[in-house]
Amino acid sequence: MESEYAIETQDLTKVYISQWKRRQVRAIDGVSLRVRPGAIFGLLGPNGAGKTTFVKTLLSAVRPTRGNALIFGRDASEPEARRPIGYLPENHRFPTYFTGAGMLDFYAALSGIEASRRKKLIPEQLELVGLGEWATMRIGKYSKGMLQRLGLAQALIHSPTILILDEPTDGVDPVGRRQIREILGRFEERGVTIFVNSHLLAEVETLCREVAILDKGKVALSGKMQDLTAGKGYRLTVAQPPEALTEELRGRASSMAVRDGLVDFQFSSRELANGAVDLLRAERCEIEALAPTTSTLEEVFVRTVQK
Amino acid sequence: MVTLALIRDTFREALARKIFWVLFGLSTLLIVFFLFLLRIDIVAGATATVSLFGRQGPPDANTDRLVRGVYGGIATFLYTWGMFLAVFASAGLVPSVLEPGRIELLLSKPLSRTHILLGRFAGNVLVVLLNSAYLVLGVWTILGVKTGIWSPGFLIAIATTTFIFAVLLAVVVLIGVTLESAAAATMITVALMIISPILAQTSLMMRLLSSEWSRNLWRVLYYALPKVYELGKMTLDAIQSRTFAGFAPIWSSALFGAVMLSAALAIFARRDF
Numbered sequence: 069m070e071s072e073y074a075i076e077t078q079d080l081t082k083v084y085i086s087q088w089k090r091r092q093v094r095a096i097d098g099v100s101l102r103v104r105p106g107a108i109f110g111l112l113g114p115n116g117a118g119k120t121t122f123v124k125t126l127l128s129a130v131r132p133t134r135g136n137a138l139i140f141g142r143d144a145s146e147p148e149a150r151r152p153i154g155y156l157p158e159n160h161r162f163p164t165y166f167t168g169a170g171m172l173d174f175y176a177a178l179s180g181i182e183a184s185r186r187k188k189l190i191p192e193q194l195e196l197v198g199l200g201e202w203a204t205m206r207i208g209k210y211s212k213g214m215l216q217r218l219g220l221a222q223a224l225i226h227s228p229t230i231l232i233l234d235e236p237t238d239g240v241d242p243v244g245r246r247q248i249r250e251i252l253g254r255f256e257e258r259g260v261t262i263f264v265n266s267h268l269l270a271e272v273e274t275l276c277r278e279v280a281i282l283d284k285g286k287v288a289l290s291g292k293m294q295d296l297t298a299g300k301g302y303r304l305t306v307a308q309p310p311e312a313l314t315e316e317l318r319g320r321a322s323s324m325a326v327r328d329g330l331v332d333f334q335f336s337s338r339e340l341a342n343g344a345v346d347l348l349r350a351e352r353c354e355i356e357a358l359a360p361t362t363s364t365l366e367e368v369f370v371r372t373v374q375k
Numbered sequence: 376m377v378t379l380a381l382i383r384d385t386f387r388e389a390l391a392r393k394i395f396w397v398l399f400g401l402s403t404l405l406i407v408f409f410l411f412l413l414r415i416d417i418v419a420g421a422t423a424t425v426s427l428f429g430r431q432g433p434p435d436a437n438t439d440r441l442v443r444g445v446y447g448g449i450a451t452f453l454y455t456w457g458m459f460l461a462v463f464a465s466a467g468l469v470p471s472v473l474e475p476g477r478i479e480l481l482l483s484k485p486l487s488r489t490h491i492l493l494g495r496f497a498g499n500v501l502v503v504l505l506n507s508a509y510l511v512l513g514v515w516t517i518l519g520v521k522t523g524i525w526s527p528g529f530l531i532a533i534a535t536t537t538f539i540f541a542v543l544l545a546v547v548v549l550i551g552v553t554l555e556s557a558a559a560a561t562m563i564t565v566a567l568m569i570i571s572p573i574l575a576q577t578s579l580m581m582r583l584l585s586s587e588w589s590r591n592l593w594r595v596l597y598y599a600l601p602k603v604y605e606l607g608k609m610t611l612d613a614i615q616s617r618t619f620a621g622f623a624p625i626w627s628s629a630l631f632g633a634v635m636l637s638a639a640l641a642i643f644a645r646r647d648f
Contacts, residue, residue: 084647127483129648147485155483161476163384165391177380178484222480232483 071141074230074261075103075126079135082121095121097285098135103278105140105229108252108262110276110293112269112365114373118285119265120158123234126263127155139230151180154228156219158235158265164208168199168218171207172225179226186225193221198247212239220248230261237271249275273297273365281372289372293365300363302341304333305356306348313351317344330356377486378494385468385498394464395502398457402510405449409517439526442518446529446614449514453507453536454607459565461503461540462547466560468499469551478648488644492548496636499544504537511536528613535610538625542601542632543567549639552646570596571603601628 096118124130142149197217280290550560602624
C-alpha cells in the first residue's frame with residue numbers, strides 16, 4: 069500500500085504498566101504525526117517526554133497500547149515495513165567482537181544485501197564516514213565518536229529511504245559533527261526522509277526543516293522550522309551609548325546584552341526599534357547594526373515546554 | 376542469508392567468550408591423549424599390552440570391551456562436564472542480544488522476532504554440535520585406527536549430546552527472554568540436570584513416598600521434565616550394544632524443549648524493548 073507519508077502515526081499511545089499493575093505510566097498519549105517523504109524532521113522534547121518510546125514504536129521495538137505507526141503506509145510491526153529504514157540507536161551497544169567491516173557485513177546481511185554487494189559497499193561506507201583505515205580493527209578499540217560514525221554507516225549501508233537517527237552527533241567532536249551533517253545533506257539531496265531525535269537544539273535547528281516538540285507524551289508544537297522561529301523582532305547594536313540613554317532604552321527593549329564595548333538591544337516591534345534609532349541619532353550615538361531577528365529554536369522550545 | 380548471518384553472529388560471540396575455547400581445548404587434550412599417550416598392542420584380536428604414559432598396565436583380554444569402556448567414559452565426560460560447560464557458556468548468549476542499544480537495532484531490521492531468536496538458538500546448538508562431533512569423531516577415529524574396531528554406536532553420542540543440549544538450551548532461552556539473567560538461566564538449567572538422575576529413581580520413590588499426593592507430584596515432575604539421565608544411559612547402552620527400554624525419554628524431552636522454546640518465542644514476540 070502506497071502512502072503519501074514516509075512516517076505516519078495515528079493516535080499513538082503507549083501505557084507502561086508496572087509489574088504488579090499498581091502504576092500506569094502514559095509514555096506517549098495520542099500522538100499523531102506525519103512526515104512527508106524527503107523531509108528532514110526533528111523530534112524534540114525534555115527528558116521523559118516520550119521521544120524514545122515514540123521512536124521505538126516506529127521500529128516495533130515497543131508495541132503501542134492504542135493507535136498505530138505506519139511506514140510508507142504499512143504497519144511498523146510488519147517486518148517488511150521496516151526494510152526502508154536505516155536506524156542509528158541512542159546509546160548503541162555494538163558487539164565488541166566485531167571489526168568495523170564485520171559489523172557492517174552483519175547488519176547489511178540482516179537488511180537483505182547479497183554477499184557480493186556487501187563486499188563492494190562496506191569499504192565505500194567506511195570511507196564515507198572516515199573509517200576506511202579502521203576496517204579490520206575490533207570496534208572495542210574505537211572511540212565514542214568513531215562508533216557513532218560506524219553506526220551511521222550501518223544505518224546507511226542498505227540505501228534506506230527513511231533514516232531514523234537517535235542523537236546522531238552524540239559524543240562526536242565538532243569536525244565529526246560537520247562531517248555527519250554533510251553526509252546527511254547528501255542523503256537529503258537524494259530524497260531520503262531523515263527523522264532526528266535529539267536534545268541538541270542547535271543541531272536540530274541547523275539540520276531540520278520541520279520539528280515537533282513532545283511534552284508529557286503529547287505533541288505540544290509542530291510545524292516548519294521557519295514558521296516556528298519567525299517574527300520575533302529587531303536587534304539594535306550601539307557603540308558606547310551614554311548611560312542615561314542606555315537606561316532609557318533598557319526600559320523599552322525586551323532584552324539587553326553588553327559585549328566588547330557594544331550594547332545589543334532587542335526590540336519586539338518595528339515601532340519600538342525606530343523610536344530607539346530616533347533617540348540614538350538625536351544624541352549622535354553610533355549605530356553599529358540594526359537587523360530583524362527570529363526566535364531561536366531554544367526559545368521556542370523553552371516557551372513551549374514551560375507553558 | 377539472514378538466518379546464516381544470525382548463526383554466524385552467534386558463532387562469533389561464542390568464540391569471543393573464552394569458555395568455548397576451554398571446551399575445545401579440553402576436547403583437544405582428550406584427543407591428544409588417545410593419539411600419543413595410550414598405546415594398545417593387539418595380538419590375535421585381544422589386547423596384549425596397554426601402556427599409558429609409557430608405563431605398561433595389565434592386558435585386557437577383550438579389546439572390544441576396552442574400546443567400549445573408553446567410549447563410555449568419553450560419553451560420560453560429554454554428558455557431565457561438557458554439558459555443564461556448554462550450558463554455562465550459552466547462558467549469556469540470549470541476555471546479551473537483549474541488551475538495550477543492541478536489541479532495538481536488530482528489531483529495526485526487516486526480520487521477525489521469531490527469526491531473531493531461532494537464529495540465535497540454532498547458532499548455539501550448532502556450536503555444541505561441532506564441538507561434540509570434533510571430540511567424538513576424533514576419539515573414534517584414533518581408537519578405530521589403533522584397534523581396528525569401528526564401533527558406530529559411539530557416534531550416537533554426538534546426536535544425543537546435541538539433542539539434550541538443545542532441550543536444555545530451550546530453558547536457557549526462556550529464562551533469558553523473561554529474566555535476562557545469565558546466572559538465573561545457568562542455575563535453573565543445571566538444577567534440571569542435577570534433578571534428572573534423582574527423578575529417574577521413580578520405582579524406588581513410589582515405594583518410599585507415603586502419600587498418593589506426593590507420588591503424583593513425583594510422577595508429574597518425572598514425566599514433565601527432560602530426561603537428561605535416561606538419555607545419557609541410552610547413549611551408554613547404545614555404545615555397549617545393549618538394548619534400551621524405549622524411546623519415551625527422547626520424545627518426552629523433545630516435547631519439553633518444544634514447549635519451553637514456544638513459550639520463549641511467545642514472550643519474546645510480545646515484549647517491549
